[in-house]
Every structure is written in structure tokens, then in C-alpha cells.
Amino acid sequence: MAQKVKLSTIAEALGLSTATVSLALRDSPLVADVTRDRIKEKAIELGYIYNRRAASLRTSRSGIIGVVVHDIMNPFYAEILKAIETELDRSRQTFILSNHYDSVEKQRNFIETLLQLGGDGVIMSPAIGTPASDIRLALDNGMPAILIARSVPEIDVPTFRGDDAYGTALATNHLISLGHTRIAMIGGTDHTSTGRDRYAGYANAMKKAGLELDPALRIPGPRTKQSGFEAAVNFLANPLKPTAAVCWNDLVAIGLMNGIARAGLVPGKDISVTGYDDLEEAAIATPALTTVWNGQSEVGRFAARALLDKLNGSSEADGLHLIKPEMRIRQSTTPLNPGAGR
């Protein structure tokens, strides 16, 4: 590997100063056109590589943005990330991605690393139990933060997520309108604002329709296919078997449908199932999954924009922004079959 090529290498080769070279490479109007061209040519010829750490040490802008979510493998976040990526790419920001797997500690490590690297900002879906102080750590050190998918108590930064109570109410009402009365709710926990909201939407819809809220019909659990698959056993063991299920998300719903099929019943016919998120996968599941579109791409896009706006000095977007979910009706929900559920 040849000697490192830096500004001064180019400067010396041309008999100029590093200042001129620096300005020229950044298209400053201060340097003569002809000089700029000579400099740029030489830079390419020598294989010059801009040293961002040196630059950012001087300018205190690194061009790095951090994004941390529960699990990037989860298609729900993956769709959000894709939207963020598209938006940030446009403004030539590098982004650093991390999972926290709901470990507050891993999340704080990430924030600290990002501060050390001089990150310009952070977009995060906070881990369960995130203390306000962890967000303030970023804020106090001049690194703006945007929240997605979940809120953190006492923190008032721009926050984007779906209107969960409204969304599960949509799904529940859909099932009620099909004649179902014993409707289970599967997956998720009550330890997050999302969890509480989703349950509230379901519970309110049930009450409003005059239906009984049987605690045995609430089966909490992780938010994975595996968990939905396993819940099927529990679900089908219930003596008064439910005829329909509102699932935490599409993954749980697909897992549940697989579990139902494995038990010899026909999902969508014997038991109606709704998902949540409307992942790409929902449409090609068998049967095609009725679900609630949760606006992941909107969340990602808005979050990225809000951060870029903040970096440019505006702060209009503070506070909570809810995206209204929409029903996507497919084949996994059908009118109550009077013979089923016994």
C-alpha cells in the first residue's frame, strides 16, 4: 500500500497550499475554475481519499446517523428501515444500524458509541423500560433523537407510530361484524405503551359490542411466528374454543394459522384470524391474511425527515404523531360458521 494521499500530497504535487486544495475539492467559489479542475484531476490521479474523521474533528458534523430498533430481522422494522434508508441516502448520510433486543444496556451502549463517533442524530424504537435519562444523554450532548413505534415517558421528542388502539379496534369490530363473539387476543405484552394500547382497542371494542372479556382469551407472548405457532396449542385446548383471534402482528397470525393447520383445522374457515402490520408476506400466506396496515413506510419516512429537519434547525415536529391504520380484508376471516368452535 502506497503512502497515504492527503491534501498536502496534492498540494505539493501542484505547488499549491492545502487550503486551496481543501476549498477546491468542496467546490468553493473562492478558487479559480482552472485551478479547481487541475486539483480535482490530480486528486483522482493520486487516488485521494477524503478523511472524514479529520474533517469532522474540525467541523463537528460527522454525517453519521444512528438507528436502533428491537430487531432488524423482524420484517416490521425491516420495512421501516427501508424507508429510513431511502430518505437518508438522499441526503448522503451514513447510517449505523443496531439491534437492542430490548436490552436497555445494549441500547445505552449504542447511544454512547454513537456519541463517541460524533453522530449527528439518532432514530430509535426504544427498548422496553428505557429510562428518560438515556434519551437525555443523547439530547444533552447535542445529538437530536427521534422515536418510532414506541414512546418514552417524560420525553417529548418527535415520535411517530401507528394508532394502535384504533387499529386493534378495527380488527376486532371486523370480526364482530362477521358474527364472532368468542374472540381471542394473541401475542404481545402489557409492558409497552403499544401493548397496552392494542389491548385497550380490543377490550373497548368487545365491551362496546356487549361481549364478555374472558381473561382466558388473552394469550400474551413474544411477537414471533414461533410464538403464534405455539399459542395454537393453548388456544385449541380451551374448552370453549374461540372462533376468531386478533393477533398482535402478522408473524404471530401466520404462526397461529400454521399451528391451526397442523392440528387439522382450516384457518380462515374453522377459525378466523387477523394480523397486524400488513407485511408483504400477509398477502401470499394461505389463506391470504386479513390484517391491519400500520403505515411502517410512513413511520420511517416521517422519522427520517423529522431528523433531517432538526439538523437544519427546525423543531416543529416535537411530540407524538399517530398514523391512522387501515383494514386490509382478505381470506383469513369469514362469517361465523355455527358448527365450529365446539
Added chain:
Amino acid sequence: MAQKVKLSTIAEALGLSTATVSLALRDSPLVADVTRDRIKEKAIELGYIYNRRAASLRTSRSGIIGVVVHDIMNPFYAEILKAIETELDRSRQTFILSNHYDSVEKQRNFIETLLQLGGDGVIMSPAIGTPASDIRLALDNGMPAILIARSVPEIDVPTFRGDDAYGTALATNHLISLGHTRIAMIGGTDHTSTGRDRYAGYANAMKKAGLELDPALRIPGPRTKQSGFEAAVNFLANPLKPTAAVCWNDLVAIGLMNGIARAGLVPGKDISVTGYDDLEEAAIATPALTTVWNGQSEVGRFAARALLDKLNGSSEADGLHLIKPEMRIRQSTTPLNPGAGR
């Protein structure tokens, strides 16, 4: 936001020099125990944040490692990434993740960005058509590279991937042993080494068994569920309908099974299907998918280790390392049903 706290802030507060503070914070034996404790205490009290860009400017080690793959949303890569993450976390390296979506340009941008940030190394699954010069760009600037999943002609860096020809041969032979003779191969392209290898494994197994290689039975396509789902139509329209299919990967296989089910046939019974990769999802699909384990976690782990070794000066691992795939037999493959396939 208060004034920035730096080494000199701590130094002044304690009447010491920045050198002492710098050494103390890094647990150098050069500084007295009592002094070190005072310094560390003060650092916490003042909320000191280590500035890595300044440090790395001096040391030329940034602690940043880049990872670029086709698509992090793809569970195949996601499993590799998880293994890499686990391994790198252990040695406190920050990693920057990116998709190239098989765009050589996006990939080169990533390499350039990483160089600008002073990345210590890069692990990549090269985009289709990656020129050797793009890898050399990294190498020539002192940034070691490791390849996963695919090779690049003329490049001899440590490369880790599954033995694809062997793997598809396993799957094909399994189907042949069940009595199938009209076996399709679905998904993938011939533009990558992986693609050619997988086809070769299938083709050789067919020939060796004395079976005809009907070009109509080769249905190339993207490596997604969607694509498998769509291929079902094409597949079932064949007048001499195949009775079994070797799929490019589990996603294609699951999509294909959904498509078969949608057409009113029973996957695994009317038509046998094999996947590739053995994703978590394969085991809970309906029917549970027979597939080929491709050692993603091994690939990720080995790649990360190889890079860390390189950074520590060793270079033993140069060249290609193949991981031997293994068959995972489940319910999606059954003996040929003489009535089917007509």
C-alpha cells in the same frame, strides 16, 4: 447543553495534564492508582464523552467495521448478520451495515464511505458483477476485506460460503430416492457463482441418475417468496407437470407451496418441495419444509473471526472455505404418488 467536556476539562479540574488523564482513562500502568481513581471519578461526574474521531485521527484505528450484503431484510443474510454481530460485539467493534441490492455502484459508494470513515475492515457479500478493482480499492487503502456467500474472480481474500453444488445435489438425490423423475429447479439466476454451482449440483445429480434434463423444468427468478408464489402458475401450467421441485431457497419454496395450495393442490403430497438454507421459518411452515442446511451461522462466525485475525496481523485464512451443507428432511417431500403429475 453545557460546554463540551474534554480531556483538558478534566485535567484542569484536577490540576493535571491531559496526558495523565488520557493514560488514566485507558488504564495505563504508567499512572498511579490513586490518581487514576480520582480521574475516573471526575470523568463520570463531568459526563465526559470520549471522542473517537480525535483519537482515531492519531491512532488510525477507528473500531469501525463495515458489512454490506444484498439485502439485510432477507432472512438468509439476517442469520449471517446475527452471527457476525455476536462475534464483533465481543471485541467491541462498531459495525456499519448496508444493503447494495446488487447495485455495484451502491456497493462502491459504501466502500468509499467506509474508507473515509477510516473503517478497519469490511465483510461483504459482493454484488453481482463486482469488478476486482472495487475490492482492490479497499485492500490498497489498507482495509482488509472478507467475502461471504459469493466469490469475486481474481480476488483471493478469505471467502466463506456453503458448498452449493454439493447442497443441491443432496436435495436432488433425496427427491430421486423418493421415486421422482420429473424434478423442476425453481428460482435463482446463472449470473452468480452461487447460481451456476447450484444448477450444476442439480444437473449432475439428474444426469448421474439417468434422468432427462428438460429445459422447461428450469424456472429462474428472484429469490423471494413472491417469486416462488408466482412460479407456481408457470409450474402447474406445464403439460407434463413435474412431481417435485428443488427450490433456490426456503423463501422460494414457501412461496411455491403457498402457490400450490392456492391452486387447490396439497404441497408435500401432490408435489414434493425442497428448500435451501433451513431458515427458522422452514420448520414451522405447513407442511414443515424439507431443506438443506447451509451453515449461515458458521459463515458469519468464521467471516468475523477471519477479519479480526487479519486485524491482528495473521493472514492464514486467505482463499476459499466451503461449508458442507446437510439435509434436513421434513414433511414437504414424500414418495412419488403414482396418480399425481398428470
Added chain:
DNA sequence: TAGATTTGTTTAAACGTTTGAATCGGGGCC
């Protein structure tokens, strides 16, 4: 007791950029 060693700390230069202020050689203006 003088010199050598050890222990703990400081000095100062370096890493590669950016940028406000300074310089320089011409013109144009009155």
C-alpha cells in the same frame, strides 16, 4: 553519598482537515 533506578507526571509534536484573517498582484477610479 553520589550515582543509578524507579515511579509518576508533563511537554510538545503529531494526526488531516477547515476557516477567519492576512497577503499579493493587479486593475479601476478620481
Added chain:
DNA sequence: GGCCCCGATTCAAACGTTTAAACAAATCTA
């Protein structure tokens, strides 16, 4: 001809660390 201004370029300091080398004081050693 003196003055000011202009465009193009350079000077030099700064960003916050690290580290080789120097230093000072205390402790050994012969």
C-alpha cells in the same frame, strides 16, 4: 500617482486525542 477594491491564494490556529521523550522526585545501591 495614490487609493481602494478585487479575486486568488496562503497562513496559521484550531479541533481533541495519543505518545515518544523529557523531567522531577523519591528510592535504591554500592
